Amino acid sequence: MALDIKCEIVENRFISGITWLLRLKAPEIAKEAKPxxxxxxxxxxxxxxxxxxxxxFAIADIDGDDILIFYDVYGxxxxxxxxxxxxxxxxxxxxxxxxxxxxxxxxxxxxxxxIGFAGLSLLMKDLKQKGKSFTAIYGVRRKEQLSMLxxxxxxxxxxxxxxxxxxxxxxxxxxxxxxxxxxxxKHHNTMLAVCGPxxxxxxxxxxxxxxxxxxxxxxxxxxxxxxxxCIGCVVKDTEKDSYVRVCYEGPVFDASKIEL
Amino acid sequence: MKTEMxxxxxxxxxxxLFGLKFKNPVWTASGCFSYGLEVARLYDISQLGxxxxxxxxxxxxxxxxxxxxxxxxAGMLNSIGxxxxxxxxxxxxxxxELKKYDTKIxxxxxxxxxxxxxAVAEFLDKTxxxxxxxxxxxxxxxxKGGIAFGSDPETLYNLVSKMRKxxxxxxxxxxxxxxxxILDTADACVEAGADGLxxxxxxxxxxxxxxxxxxxxxxxxxxxxxxxxxxxAVRMIYQVYEKYGSExxxxxxxxxxxxxxxxxxxxxxxxxxxxGTANFxxxxxxxxxxxxxxxxxxxxxxxxxxxxxxxxHKLKIK
Numbered sequence: 001m002a003l004d005i006k007c008e009i010v011e012n013r014f015i016s017g018i019t020w021l022l023r024l025k026a027p028e029i030a031k032e033a034k035p036x037x038x039x040x041x042x043x044x045x046x047x048x049x050x051x052x053x054x055x056x057f058a059i060a061d062i063d064g065d066d067i068l069i070f071y072d073v074y075g076x077x078x079x080x081x082x083x084x085x086x087x088x089x090x091x092x093x094x095x096x097x098x099x100x101x102x103x104x105x106x107x108x109x110x111x112x113x114x115i116g117f118a119g120l121s122l123l124m125k126d127l128k129q130k131g132k133s134f135t136a137i138y139g140v141r142r143k144e145q146l147s148m149l150x151x152x153x154x155x156x157x158x159x160x161x162x163x164x165x166x167x168x169x170x171x172x173x174x175x176x177x178x179x180x181x182x183x184x185x186k187h188h189n190t191m192l193a194v195c196g197p198x199x200x201x202x203x204x205x206x207x208x209x210x211x212x213x214x215x216x217x218x219x220x221x222x223x224x225x226x227x228x229x230c231i232g233c234v235v236k237d238t239e240k241d242s243y244v245r246v247c248y249e250g251p252v253f254d255a256s257k258i259e260l
Numbered sequence: 261m262k263t264e265m266x267x268x269x270x271x272x273x274x275x276x277l278f279g280l281k282f283k284n285p286v287w288t289a290s291g292c293f294s295y296g297l298e299v300a301r302l303y304d305i306s307q308l309g310x311x312x313x314x315x316x317x318x319x320x321x322x323x324x325x326x327x328x329x330x331x332x333x334a335g336m337l338n339s340i341g342x343x344x345x346x347x348x349x350x351x352x353x354x355x356x357e358l359k360k361y362d363t364k365i366x367x368x369x370x371x372x373x374x375x376x377x378x379a380v381a382e383f384l385d386k387t388x389x390x391x392x393x394x395x396x397x398x399x400x401x402x403x404k405g406g407i408a409f410g411s412d413p414e415t416l417y418n419l420v421s422k423m424r425k426x427x428x429x430x431x432x433x434x435x436x437x438x439x440x441x442i443l444d445t446a447d448a449c450v451e452a453g454a455d456g457l458x459x460x461x462x463x464x465x466x467x468x469x470x471x472x473x474x475x476x477x478x479x480x481x482x483x484x485x486x487x488x489x490x491x492x493a494v495r496m497i498y499q500v501y502e503k504y505g506s507e508x509x510x511x512x513x514x515x516x517x518x519x520x521x522x523x524x525x526x527x528x529x530x531x532x533x534x535x536g537t538a539n540f541x542x543x544x545x546x547x548x549x550x551x552x553x554x555x556x557x558x559x560x561x562x563x564x565x566x567x568x569x570x571x572x573h574k575l576k577i578k
Contacts, residue, residue, distance in 0.1 A: 002301065002302060003302070004302070004542075004543050004544055042541060046542070047518075049334040049335075049486070049487040049488075049517070050333050050334050051331060052331055052334055052335060052336060052486055052487070052537075052541055053331050053336060053540060053541050054540075054541055077331070093543065221326070222326075222327060222328075222329055222330065223329075224329050224331075224336060224338070224537075224540040224541075225539065225540040225541075225543075227298055227299075227301075227302065227543070228294055228298035229292065229293055229294040229298050229299060229539060229540070230292065230329065230338070230340075230540050231294065231314075231323065231328070231340050231343055232328045232329035232338060232340065233326075233328075233329075234323070234326055234328065234343075235326070236325075241322070242320075242322055243322060243323050243325075243326075243343060248298065
């Protein structure tokens with residue numbers, strides 16, 4: 001059951017590039033959240049109408065009663081959130097989403113692009129806790145966009161994540177798809193979990209199709225509500241030839257069954 | 261003693277309309293509440309005065325391709341395109357669940373042509389659990405039907421007259437603000453026998469992506485809703501109430517987020533209000549408004565909220 005809660009901000013700070021980190025005290029949401037769960041946040045006061053709508057963010061990590069959100073600042077909705085200070089409260093609706101990553105594979109290959117890695121970090125933690133075998137790939141254009149690098153180190157995932165930068169300024173040079181075929185075909189009963197920019201997800205999904213490996217994508221979309229009532233955030237279900245809601249039937253979908 | 265007081269407090273918002281007893285005048289607007297069940301996961305929707313469900317057509321409708329929504333200053337544009345499972349599937353699969361809640365259910369009726377409109381109305385007339393119909397002749401996001409029926413008084417009169425003959429259930433018509441004179445379409449509905457008017461649907465608008473240099477919505481235009489349209493709704497309600505007074509019940513919709521907004525609609529002449537876009541950014545808005553109206557009526561020492569309906573008309577402009 002999702003709740004609309006005024007959460008206390010524990011921390012809200014700039015990380016790098018255009019990315020900020022928001023740590024919220026949200027015990028109810030922390031208890032409910034699963035990998036790929038998301039929240040809808042409104043950074044302005046109740047009586048302020050511009051920006052009007054909440055913004056959707058993946059829950060990147062759960063730390064006791066706290067949830068962590070890494071967010072890119074693009075427009076007025078996210079800008080408003082940066083102006084909130086620790087100790088203040090902010091309106092949070094969550095935990096949202098109804099469809100998550102399958103749990104019955106032997107090996108997981110996580111592919112995160114840019115801020116999309118924050119949509120997979122909780123899955124990575126979950127897999128490690130459950131003792132499951134996985135490989136994580138984190139790709140960005142330039143080094144300063146590796147906003148989750150500190151988190152990766154602090155949480156002891158350095159040896160689990162392969163980092164790619166397009167300009168070669170950190171880790172391996174190239175795109176996340178660079179060695180993906182080799183990585184994804186190394187273990188039996190493997191699935192891909194993908195989150196990132198549209199073009200990247202499409203490229204990974206296409207490759208997955210070619211090498212015949214199941215691929216699940218965690219999508220983001222323009223959302224007005226985040227809990228299924230506006231029918232605005234749809235993606236095409238190619239099997240049923242109908243539009244399904246990213247927020248309600250998702251956010252995770254089998255890439256072979258939707259139009260990316 | 262306390263119970264008696266609580267009972268009286270409750271009663272200040274209860275009212276009877278179209279032969280139905282409503283708990284309170286706070287309804288949820290069609291297209292902003294899906295079919296209610298998603299919200300039922302957030303709170304008990306039995307607390308609402310009425311749920312107006314998302315528009316139903318005879319056959320399932322896929323809806324428009326994305327992008328379907330875009331935020332605008334103090335509002336948003338939508339172009340969903342009336343995606344719905346069709347009236348039969350709704351009655352079979354969704355209504356049995358929805359009926360379990362102790363609130364009134366009004367169905368929003370849509371058709372691409374007159375035949376489809378009438379078929380949907382006929383079906384819903386025979387459907388238990390649907391208490392009333394809201395005719396959607398104002399959706400700006402479909403190629404056929406919708407606004408095409410709602411902008412021409414004669415076409416509207418013909419459709420409403422035929423629908424009137426098909427159903428004894430309360431028949432409301434949701435009017436489009438995209439007309440020169442709202443009284444022309446309001447008159448047509450009243451003459452054709454509508455039980456009430458719902459004012460207003462969305463205003464036609466457009467937003468352009470300046471980087472891509474093209475309209476953001478896939479259908480280019482969409483319906484503007486949210487706080488930005490509040491004064492337009494209040495003005496149109498005022499205009500229609502000025503002509504018909506309490507003879508024709510008006511259900512106000514457009515831009516309501518707070519109790520103060522709802523009161524503006526009521527004072528202009530609305531006997532009930534629908535909460536639309538606010539559900540998206542403030543899911544508990546309808547419940548807050550129910551409580552807020554109750555407190556306001558008690559604070560002002562009115563015996564009932566109905567005393568406020570149309571009260572803003574007491575000052576006559578000479």
